[in-house]
Amino acid sequence: MASSQVLNFSPNPTFLNFSKPSLSSKFGFVLKPWRYPSPLILKCCSPLSRTVNEQLLQETIKGNAGDTSSIEVDSVTEAELKENGFRSTRRTKLVCTIGPATCGLEELEALAVGGMNVGRINMCHGTREWHKRVIERVRKLNEEKGFAVAIMMDTEGSEIHMGDLGGTSSAKAEDGEVWTFSVRAFDSSWPERTISVNYEGFAEDVKVGDELLVDGGMVRFEVIETIGPDVKCICTDPGLLLPRANLTFWRDGKLVRERSAMLPTISSKDWLDIDFGIAEGVDFIAVSFVKSTEVINHLKSYIKARAHNGDIAIIAKIESIESLKNLEEIILASDGIMVARGDLGAQIPLEQVPSAQQKIVQLCRQLNSPVIIASQLLESMIEYPTPTRAEVADVSEAVRQQSDALMLSGESAMGQYPEKALTVLRSVSLRMERWWREQKFHEGLDLPNIASSFADCISEEICTSAVKMANNLEVDAIFVYTKTGHMASLLSRCRPDCPIFAFTGTTSVRRCLNLQWGLIPFQLSFSDDMESNLNKTFSLLKARGMIKSGDLVVAVSDMLQSVQVMTVP
Numbered sequence: 059m060a061s062s063q064v065l066n067f068s069p070n071p072t073f074l075n076f077s078k079p080s081l082s083s084k085f086g087f088v089l090k091p092w093r094y095p096s097p098l099i100l101k102c103c104s105p106l107s108r109t110v111n112e113q114l115l116q117e118t119i120k121g122n123a124g125d126t127s128s129i130e131v132d133s134v135t136e137a138e139l140k141e142n143g144f145r146s147t148r149r150t151k152l153v154c155t156i157g158p159a160t161c162g163l164e165e166l167e168a169l170a171v172g173g174m175n176v177g178r179i180n181m182c183h184g185t186r187e188w189h190k191r192v193i194e195r196v197r198k199l200n201e202e203k204g205f206a207v208a209i210m211m212d213t214e215g216s217e218i219h220m221g222d223l224g225g226t227s228s229a230k231a232e233d234g235e236v237w238t239f240s241v242r243a244f245d246s247s248w249p250e251r252t253i254s255v256n257y258e259g260f261a262e263d264v265k266v267g268d269e270l271l272v273d274g275g276m277v278r279f280e281v282i283e284t285i286g287p288d289v290k291c292i293c294t295d296p297g298l299l300l301p302r303a304n305l306t307f308w309r310d311g312k313l314v315r316e317r318s319a320m321l322p323t324i325s326s327k328d329w330l331d332i333d334f335g336i337a338e339g340v341d342f343i344a345v346s347f348v349k350s351t352e353v354i355n356h357l358k359s360y361i362k363a364r365a366h367n368g369d370i371a372i373i374a375k376i377e378s379i380e381s382l383k384n385l386e387e388i389i390l391a392s393d394g395i396m397v398a399r400g401d402l403g404a405q406i407p408l409e410q411v412p413s414a415q416q417k418i419v420q421l422c423r424q425l426n427s428p429v430i431i432a433s434q435l436l437e438s439m440i441e442y443p444t445p446t447r448a449e450v451a452d453v454s455e456a457v458r459q460q461s462d463a464l465m466l467s468g469e470s471a472m473g474q475y476p477e478k479a480l481t482v483l484r485s486v487s488l489r490m491e492r493w494w495r496e497q498k499f500h501e502g503l504d505l506p507n508i509a510s511s512f513a514d515c516i517s518e519e520i521c522t523s524a525v526k527m528a529n530n531l532e533v534d535a536i537f538v539y540t541k542t543g544h545m546a547s548l549l550s551r552c553r554p555d556c557p558i559f560a561f562t563g564t565t566s567v568r569r570c571l572n573l574q575w576g577l578i579p580f581q582l583s584f585s586d587d588m589e590s591n592l593n594k595t596f597s598l599l600k601a602r603g604m605i606k607s608g609d610l611v612v613a614v615s616d617m618l619q620s621v622q623v624m625t626v627p
């Protein structure tokens with residue numbers, strides 16, 4: 059029998075005791091019964107849209123997890139746990155953009171082994187058939203090799219961008235060269251030094267003297283003449299033009315966004331891509347150039363009416379001035395945030411990007427939303443096998459900020475060293491996380507209450523207390539039994555010293571937890587009886603060599619709203 063100390067939170071208790079005040083074998087002292095403030099005085103703050111997904115809950119209650127005697131965790135985490143023990147598992151999650159360099163089965167497997175938690179497909183590039191094959195390969199690897207890689211589909215959006223460069227993979231623009239940007243469609247006969255532009259109003263909107271920035275300034279032009287659909291420009295900062303690169307134009311030092319700002323966030327092509335994503339059962343949809351919450355709410359109800367086998371989480375990409383203005387409500391409306399520094403850096407001055415990142419990460423943490431740091435993390439590794447010191451410092455900073463996830467873009471999509479780039483993210487994360495724990499930075503961190511209902515208040519208090527207990531008792535892991543993933547995310551939000559083992563009965567919940575800091579998602583069917591859940595988990599994990607007798611665990615459950623401290627028997 060496992061030694062256990064239980065805290066049960068009924069909806070209306072005045073105080074709560076440890077029901078079995080036995081000795082903790084690890085510490086040899088008695089934990090005193092303690093008074094817990096009546097939940098009636100807990101403050102409920104701003105409404106939060108993180109409500110329980112009814113469909114999911116029904117699905118879980120019906121018990122769709124199949125075999126009741128098995129536990130599933132991805133094979134990479136399992137190996138990591140066995141090799142390094144609980145404490146040194148990686149907390150920061152890794153997202154890789156899949157492109158021509160990594161779309162093959164072998165390359166995908168290498169990324170999965172290297173720690174990719176989420177594979178991102180960018181609908182700006184490639185055909186739907188191409189993306190479909192990538193998704194199928196990832197699912198096949200998950201099934202056959204025991205990975206749990208989730209899929210994120212990123213929409214193209216309808217911002218102004220260049221076309222396909224007539225089939226070439228890149229073009230060099232030299233200083234002083236004259237290039238034509240045109241809204242005409244070209245088929246076979248592509249004039250030299252000509253770029254097509256996707257936005258019809260482009261030639262009418264620009265004026266002679268405007269500055270035209272490709273990819274936020276990677277290449278610069280000045281408009282010298284407009285002739286009908288064609289805009290002639292002289293190159294003022296040379297550089298490489300890549301297919302479908304983003305375009306912005308500036309007048310008197312200010313970004314011009316008059317009519318183009320009226321373009322819909324989700325274009326008609328995006329809606330077709332979204333239908334494709336729903337049909338293929340992607341786990342996340344990242345929405346480019348989000349301006350306000352309407353589009354998120356609209357997309358959520360669209361998905362709810364169509365996605366039958368589970369939920370798709372919506373990630374709002376912060377890459378425009380409007381999204382920065384409406385940041386808090388966008389965070390509340392979506393299921394996660396991406397700091398899309400590439401385009402963001404084209405819309406605000408570059409020197410403001412780091413403070414914007416810090417602010418977004420902090421607000422996401424406060425509002426309990428997972429946040430991904432994206433773009434140019436290891437840009438030089440597209441060409442070189444080692445990163446620059448500055449890139450390592452940038453990655454370290456994102457880990458130090460305790461963002462949930464880091465993302466590779468061109469490094470993994472079309473770079474020469476995708477696996478090496480992933481290895482750098484992994485090792486920098488592990489090193490920085492260890493330093494963080496050694497410095498005990500978690501002490502003194504205050505998170506505001508965010509619950510919008512009384513039940514949520516209880517969950518939040520349980521998670522805050524459980525993490526405090528886990529840190530003070532130096533336990534080896536926190537276990538959470540969660541149907542919707544909500545309790546798991548509340549625990550992750552507190553960034554405990556130890557990893558969080560999140561047990562859930564639903565495949566889609568398990569894959570979504572992949573994106574959150576410190577969570578190790580397991581698929582397990584469980585009952586309302588915590589005693590039997592724990593005993594079952596212990597024996598399954600012991601049989602797999604993932605825990606051992608004497609390990610100390612804090613266990614939390616969202617069915618009983620309870621906290622227990624257990625020594626593994």
Ligand SMILES: Nc1ncnc2c1ncn2[C@@H]1O[C@H](COP(=O)(O)OP(=O)(O)OP(=O)(O)O)[C@@H](O)[C@H]1O
Nearest residue numbers: 155156157158180182183184300400467468471472
């Ligand atoms: N499916 C793909 N097919 C071909 N090339 C791709 C694909 N996905 C990505 N790439 C290449 O990798 C580069 C970086 O990819 P990434 O997805 O980060 O995009 P991006 O085009 O900079 O735009 P976004 O702002 O949407 O991220 C792209 O510019 C493109 O050259």
Ligand SMILES: CC(=O)C(=O)O
Nearest residue numbers: 398399400401432433
């Ligand atoms: C990722 C992305 O869309 C950007 O950085 O612009």
Ligand SMILES: [K+]
Nearest residue numbers: 212213214346
């Ligand atoms: K995109």
Ligand SMILES: [Mg+2]
Nearest residue numbers: 377398400401
């Ligand atoms: Mg972008």
